[in-house]
Amino acid sequence: MSAKLRVATVSLAGCFGCHMSLLDIDEDLLELLEHIEFDRSPLTDLKHCGPCDLGLIEGGLCNAENIHMLHEFRRQCKVLVAVGACAINGGLPAQRNHLALGAILHQVYRDGRGLAAGSTIPDDPELPLLLDKVRPVHELVHVDHFLPGCPPSADAFREFLGALIAGRPPRLDGPLLRYD
Template sequence: MSKKKVATIWLAGCSGCHMSLLDIDERIFDVAKLADIVKSPVVDTKEFPDCDIALIEGAIASEEHLEDIKHIRAHTKILVSMGDCAVTGNVSALRNMIPLNDVLLRAYVEAPSNVDGKIPEAGKGVSRLLPRVMPLHEAVKIDFFIPGCPPSADLLFYCLFELLNDRIPVVEKFKLG
């Protein structure tokens, strides 16, 4: 069996799902026998290549995320929502309860960490935020969902390993985090 191409992508998330993925530890060698990681926060390719499986952390919060997920969908056979932010919006979608302008004011003007007290202009170094954060399946077709905040390393390894072996994972048998 030829090796599959795998990507892992980070959208509006906290990186916790990727940290959990790193926790598969030495089982990465089992993955490496079956797959090449072709794009990931730790693989600095500029373009998103065609791939067999893409694990996506995080929700869609900006125009850039929306563009990215559509591009990824068009180049991926099995698209996986990895973690609760991708699956439901979760923590990333908490801002949906607050008007967008109040969110921007808080982040860029009122917060002690503000740089110059101005909301940056969208398109000039920052992408325009969408009015509402959404889970991935509201924007594109998702083939598989891995719940958890974050999903455990055991669950992530199990799902990835099954998909790499052309089997459908059964997430119900795992205790979710």
């Protein structure tokens, strides 16, 4: 295995805000790259996750493709981290959980205001099957760490990744531990 930590990241049912917060560590990213290398990630555009030391999961589970990707990450990553509110508890996408999925689809694609006549619910077989409810990742796989926030701050990423590189437990307290 490479001396550098091999890290993969993915956004499931998320908005990429957690990824943007990771990039917010700014120039420290250059120092970070002396200790880590990226596998599958929006930064590399690799489509599948190879064997990794660390997997960062943004977003919860809203469709079958999310589940497939989550299992791939769990298989390939020694340490799996649920990053942000969506991965930890479903977050904003889970606000649909109190509504019936069929009713939402009808309202958005068929019956809502402003839709063109004849609009229908998309049914291309290549579209991933939607889950009835949005789920947090820990309901399906073991999660080793939780990094809360919407998104977690750049300082929280800095502390968390710095601790893993140094081989010590992350200390997320005070302003680093936030749930907004």
